[in-house]
Amino acid sequence: MSISDSSSSSSSIDTQLPGAPDPADYDFDPYSVWGAASVIDGLQEATTVEDYSRLLMAKPDDFWPDHIDFGNTKIAKEVAIFNLGSATDCPHLGETECQVDADDCYAYNAEGEGGYAPMALPKRRRQELLWKESDLYLFTRALQRTFERKQHEITALRLSESGDIRTQQDVRDIQYIADELDVPVYLYTASSGLDWSEAPDVTINASNEWVEGADRQYDAVPTVDDIPEDGIQCPYDMEGSDIKCGECRLCIDPDMQEDVYITLHT
Numbered sequence: 001m002s003i004s005d006s007s008s009s010s011s012s013i014d015t016q017l018p019g020a021p022d023p024a025d026y027d028f029d030p031y032s033v034w035g036a037a038s039v040i041d042g043l044q045e046a047t048t049v050e051d052y053s054r055l056l057m058a059k060p061d062d063f064w065p066d067h068i069d070f071g072n073t074k075i076a077k078e079v080a081i082f083n084l085g086s087a088t089d090c091p092h093l094g095e096t097e098c099q100v101d102a103d104d105c106y107a108y109n110a111e112g113e114g115g116y117a118p119m120a121l122p123k124r125r126r127q128e129l130l131w132k133e134s135d136l137y138l139f140t141r142a143l144q145r146t147f148e149r150k151q152h153e154i155t156a157l158r159l160s161e162s163g164d165i166r167t168q169q170d171v172r173d174i175q176y177i178a179d180e181l182d183v184p185v186y187l188y189t190a191s192s193g194l195d196w197s198e199a200p201d202v203t204i205n206a207s208n209e210w211v212e213g214a215d216r217q218y219d220a221v222p223t224v225d226d227i228p229e230d231g232i233q234c235p236y237d238m239e240g241s242d243i244k245c246g247e248c249r250l251c252i253d254p255d256m257q258e259d260v261y262i263t264l265h266t
């Protein structure tokens with residue numbers, strides 16, 4: 001992202017025309033994604049926090065999909081979710097950094113051909129467009145305003161329930177957001193090639209042993225018996241549990257020290 005003059009919420013973004021994506025920056029054609037034309041148009045015209053809020057959240061009378069979610073089957077509605085990209089375009093899909101094979105990746109299967117969430121892929125690609133082309137200052141304040149307008153309290157921001165963090169600039173941008181927002185920002189990452197010390201205010205859950213500077217490990221083990229004594233099983237993963245992320249804050253709050261484990265087989 002670029003960042004505008006922080007003294008004004010309506011200043012221009014930079015000398016480049018904002019919101020005109022360069023296909024070379026993407027693993028897909030950004031102009032052929034369903035709904036992307038509206039996002040690109042919106043970005044090119046967006047100069048205020050209000051404009052950016054509208055790109056994140058639909059108004060009730062708009063035919064416009066939200067680009068930020070509040071909860072899902074695993075995450076409580078008090079947690080806002082924004083993806084920096086899709087699982088299909090994840091830099092670690094099928095690579096050694098990831099704990100699971102591509103065929104076993106839940107997010108990839110959901111958004112893939114024949115998956116149960118076929119609209120997830122274009123939505124997450126539009127989110128990547130928003131992430132890469134937005135003005136960071138306005139984007140961050142639009143996030144804050146969106147949270148303030150919710151009927152219920154927002155207690156955390158989860159980044160990237162699909163895909164992973166790609167660049168060091170992403171790390172710096174995420175740190176900026178975490179520093180500015182009133183709620184904890186957390187993510188899971190297998191991006192071991194990045195310098196996470198540049199994101200001291202982000203709660204980082206490492207999903208492989210090579211990620212340095214994480215707050216904790218978040219690993220998959222074959223069975224409960226394989227969880228080390230100083231580790232803890234994810235409460236959502238426990239049989240019969242109805243605890244969601246947000247109610248449980250083991251991965252969200254940086255002062256929770258235990259490594260967290262999920263099981264591949266019960």
Ligand code: SF4
Pocket residue numbers: 233234235236237243244245246248249250251252260
């Ligand atoms: S340990 Fe808690 S916060 Fe982490 S994934 Fe499990 S339920 Fe969510």
